[in-house]
Amino acid sequence: MRTQLAIRIDSFLERYFPERRVFLRSDKDTRFIRLRPLVQLFTFTAAATVVAWSIVATAILMMDSIGAGNFREQAKRDQQTYQARLNFISEQRDVRAEEALAAQERFNTALQQISRMQSELLASETRRREMETGIEIIQNTLRSAMNERDDAREQLASLAAAQDSGSPVQVAGISSNSNALGLITKALAETAAERDKVVADAQDAFVQAAEMEERIALMKDQNDQIFRQLEEAMTVSVKPLDKMFRAAGMNTETLLRQVRRGYSGQGGALTPLSFSTRGEDPSPAERRANRIIGELDRLNLYRLAASKAPFANPVKAGYRFTSPFGYRRDPKTGGRRLHKGVDFAGPVGTPLYATADGIVTHAGWSSGYGRLVKIQHEFGIETRYAHQSQIRVKVGQRVSRGQRIGDMGASGRVTGPHLHYEVRVGGEAVNPMIYIKAANDVF
Numbered sequence: 001m002r003t004q005l006a007i008r009i010d011s012f013l014e015r016y017f018p019e020r021r022v023f024l025r026s027d028k029d030t031r032f033i034r035l036r037p038l039v040q041l042f043t044f045t046a047a048a049t050v051v052a053w054s055i056v057a058t059a060i061l062m063m064d065s066i067g068a069g070n071f072r073e074q075a076k077r078d079q080q081t082y083q084a085r086l087n088f089i090s091e092q093r094d095v096r097a098e099e100a101l102a103a104q105e106r107f108n109t110a111l112q113q114i115s116r117m118q119s120e121l122l123a124s125e126t127r128r129r130e131m132e133t134g135i136e137i138i139q140n141t142l143r144s145a146m147n148e149r150d151d152a153r154e155q156l157a158s159l160a161a162a163q164d165s166g167s168p169v170q171v172a173g174i175s176s177n178s179n180a181l182g183l184i185t186k187a188l189a190e191t192a193a194e195r196d197k198v199v200a201d202a203q204d205a206f207v208q209a210a211e212m213e214e215r216i217a218l219m220k221d222q223n224d225q226i227f228r229q230l231e232e233a234m235t236v237s238v239k240p241l242d243k244m245f246r247a248a249g250m251n252t253e254t255l256l257r258q259v260r261r262g263y264s265g266q267g268g269a270l271t272p273l274s275f276s277t278r279g280e281d282p283s284p285a286e287r288r289a290n291r292i293i294g295e296l297d298r299l300n301l302y303r304l305a306a307s308k309a310p311f312a313n314p315v316k317a318g319y320r321f322t323s324p325f326g327y328r329r330d331p332k333t334g335g336r337r338l339h340k341g342v343d344f345a346g347p348v349g350t351p352l353y354a355t356a357d358g359i360v361t362h363a364g365w366s367s368g369y370g371r372l373v374k375i376q377h378e379f380g381i382e383t384r385y386a387h388q389s390q391i392r393v394k395v396g397q398r399v400s401r402g403q404r405i406g407d408m409g410a411s412g413r414v415t416g417p418h419l420h421y422e423v424r425v426g427g428e429a430v431n432p433m434i435y436i437k438a439a440n441d442v443f
Helices: 002-014 037-165 177-247 252-262 284-308 433-438
Strands: 020-025 030-035 320-323 326-329 336-339 342-345 351-353 358-365 371-376 381-391 404-408 418-425 428-430
Touching: 002 037, 030 037, 037 177, 037 284, 037 320, 177 252, 177 284, 177 433, 252 284, 358 381, 371 404
Parallel strands: none
Antiparallel strands: 020 030, 320 342, 326 336, 342 418, 351 404, 358 371, 371 381, 381 404, 381 418, 418 428
């Protein structure tokens, strides 16, 4: 059965692959190799397979080459776009920095104006009190003079009545009518002179009182204008600071109470005003002034709090923002992990600055961080500055915002020179850009 099947297959293949013989001739004899149809089929199939594989492989290589070229071009275009975006962001950062400096200058100018206006307000309030005291003294003197005038008139009327009745008049121990007449005449003259003097004094007092009332009214208008300017200055100064702290997720009332506990001394210009020594309720002007003083105190507490929280940028020279806060692909291992800070890339040696007042708790090598500086601030906030090339502070040192703490470098686990900047609240990493962006419109 197998023989017949083989014969049929050979007969079928004979039509397309007839049997061939390859002769090999030498000097002594001649030999040949028979190429049966089945062998030819296998040979042809193998050759066709090799050719097809070559064609497919060549096509794949060409497609890969074309695709790689397109990918490189696309990568170049993306890189150019990214670089243009970085340049635009850098320009915007410089503009915002200039605006922040201008805002700081306006803020300082407003504080100077507020201090000057407060001094003028206190001086004008003192002058108003002195004028009111002077008016009160003049009014008392006028009332005393009028009472004396009335007493003299009564005495003169009694003397005149006694003279008309012909009865002897006892005046200062004298009982004769002649003497009484002389005394009456003298008393009348003195009374008339005193009356004229009292009338003149009263007229002068009324004129002075009218002038003082005009001055007081003018001073009240000036005080009202000063109050309005102070209130507007307080609103312009306090509102951006309040907004900045709220944007950073901080409770302003709790924050101010905590700062006030550290600065609890009293006295001086920010003590509430009280002009009354008899326990009287404060006047509307005093209440208004005390409200402004309260806002000044709030502004001062905000200023103290702002210096203790990281509302600043650790890099002031040219840099590129290369990596944000959040989960990302690890540049070393390729795995996905949480990036607990932000990266600022720049040349080695770029100055690095503290973003708030605080105490250095670490200044040295720390595993993947390389040369690391940790600064502990108020409100449970800690900042970290990693991968430095040189550290310029020591553990236990107290630093201020804007003080240079080190130089940018590439120490530790990095792919290039940059600063890894972290902000931690209560030990938990938070996005540092929350604080940096919150302060853009204030500092």
